[in-house]
Amino acid sequence: MIAKVILFFKDKDLRNRALYILALLVVYRLFASIPVPGVDLEKIHRFFSANAFFGLLNIFTGGAMRNFSLAMLGLGPYITAIIIMQLLTLIVPSLKEMYYEEGEAGRNKFNQYARIFTVPLAAIQGFGFLNLLRSQGVYLPSSPFVIFQDVCLITAGAVFLMWLGELITEKNLGNGVSLLIFAGIVASWPQSFWNSMISYSQEKLPAYIGFLIMALAVVLGIVIINEAERRIPVVYAKRVRGMRMYGGVSSYLPIRVNQAGVIPIIFALSVVLFPQFLGQVLKSFDNAFLEKLSSFLISFTTNPWLYGFTYFTLVFLFTYFYTLVTFDPKEIAQNLQRNGGFIPGIRPGENTTIFLKKIIYRTTFVGGIFLGLVAILPLLSRSLTGESYLSIGGTGILIVVAVVLEIVAQIKGQLALREYQ
Numbered sequence: 001m002i003a004k005v006i007l008f009f010k011d012k013d014l015r016n017r018a019l020y021i022l023a024l025l026v027v028y029r030l031f032a033s034i035p036v037p038g039v040d041l042e043k044i045h046r047f048f049s050a051n052a053f054f055g056l057l058n059i060f061t062g063g064a065m066r067n068f069s070l071a072m073l074g075l076g077p078y079i080t081a082i083i084i085m086q087l088l089t090l091i092v093p094s095l096k097e098m099y100y101e102e103g104e105a106g107r108n109k110f111n112q113y114a115r116i117f118t119v120p121l122a123a124i125q126g127f128g129f130l131n132l133l134r135s136q137g138v139y140l141p142s143s144p145f146v147i148f149q150d151v152c153l154i155t156a157g158a159v160f161l162m163w164l165g166e167l168i169t170e171k172n173l174g175n176g177v178s179l180l181i182f183a184g185i186v187a188s189w190p191q192s193f194w195n196s197m198i199s200y201s202q203e204k205l206p207a208y209i210g211f212l213i214m215a216l217a218v219v220l221g222i223v224i225i226n227e228a229e230r231r232i233p234v235v236y237a238k239r240v241r242g243m244r245m246y247g248g249v250s251s252y253l254p255i256r257v258n259q260a261g262v263i264p265i266i267f268a269l270s271v272v273l274f275p276q277f278l279g280q281v282l283k284s285f286d287n288a289f290l291e292k293l294s295s296f297l298i299s300f301t302t303n304p305w306l307y308g309f310t311y312f313t314l315v316f317l318f319t320y321f322y323t324l325v326t327f328d329p330k331e332i333a334q335n336l337q338r339n340g341g342f343i344p345g346i347r348p349g350e351n352t353t354i355f356l357k358k359i360i361y362r363t364t365f366v367g368g369i370f371l372g373l374v375a376i377l378p379l380l381s382r383s384l385t386g387e388s389y390l391s392i393g394g395t396g397i398l399i400v401v402a403v404v405l406e407i408v409a410q411i412k413g414q415l416a417l418r419e420y421q
Contacts, residue, residue: 044066075158075162077122115162126154222374235342251341253343264316272307315375329353
């Protein structure tokens with residue numbers, strides 16, 4: 001491993017790529033610290049400290065949302081646009097053909113549509129967020145023009161981050177979107193570490209040791225599950241074209257245990273915390289019924305057992321949903337049949353589709369349980385250690401570990417290519 005690191009830094013091209021990406025991440029962190037002009041940051045800080053929903057979203061933006069910065073929306077609009085576009089492939093045949101059948105050119109065109117779709121989504125999300133803060137008395141614009149100006153600034157910030165992500169991706173040392181989210185999560189760790197050090201006392205030593213052991217076990221489990229896959233053997237029949245023979249080779253079809261990644265957690269999080277979001281909005285109305293409804297909705301997220309069970313169930317269900325959206329057994333079976341491939345002991349066509357469905361249902365069950373446990377990990381760690389600041393953010397760790405593994409894999413690929421040359 002050390003030899004690989006030395007070889008990486010000896011290669012001028014790879015070293016320059018890494019420094020370029022590092023410079024872009026520094027630009028991102030500086031941009032995330034520039035606040036929108038004319039706001040009371042003290043009020044906004046108090047609001048985020050008292051609101052669990054926005055406090056959690058703030059972690060993924062690296063504190064940009066709490067600072068009311070130009071990058072407060074983070075990469076949320078871009079990710080939402082991509083997810084919506086992928087879901088549209090289920091009901092729009094032309095989009096499905098573009099994404100799955102037109103190769104690299106089709107995917108580039110698909111991504112371009114997602115970029116364009118990001119702009120109105122960012123404007124809508126920015127306007128809704130500013131309206132919510134205004135209803136809570138946190139954001140007090142002097143005129144509608146100020147709101148329009150701030151929406152334009154926030155939208156431009158989201159587009160700028162999308163552009164930074166594209167620049168990072170072009171260097172082939174990791175996905176730009178993932179790296180920016182990774183940087184935002186890691187940026188919040190020093191403050192959390194400092195808070196835990198301030199609160200340290202000799203009586204709390206067992207809780208700290210238990211927290212450290214749990215954190216290491218979680219990282220190990222995430223690495224194992226994230227890298228686990230079921231390999232289905234595939235054999236390609238021999239075909240003669242002209243004077244040459246093709247095929248006759250054996251390969252395998254990898255089906256990952258965590259096929260859906262972290263997307264189901266993001267979906268479930270938006271659903272399970274929506275009652276609190278709605279409760280905060282209804283709280284601003286002067287009506288007895290709406291006040292009772294607001295108290296009921298807010299109490300939903302304050303009950304850890306009900307909240308944890310609902311969150312776990314939603315993550316599990318969304319894991320199946322998103323896996324079936326991104327992995328179509330029928331499409332895979334048809335592609336194998338077109339290329340002369342078959343699974344030993346399974347007839348091509350419908351039988352292959354049924355077989356792949358059984359495999360994906362079984363692996364997704366394990367992946368769904370795993371993601372559900374990762375999602376409720378902060379509740380579990382907080383209940384075991386008894387300290388609110390000693391909570392393991394399972395989603396954040398999952399993203400960080402996945403990004404690190406992706407970067408390591410891409411670096412190994414680049415080094416292998418240079419060794420081959």
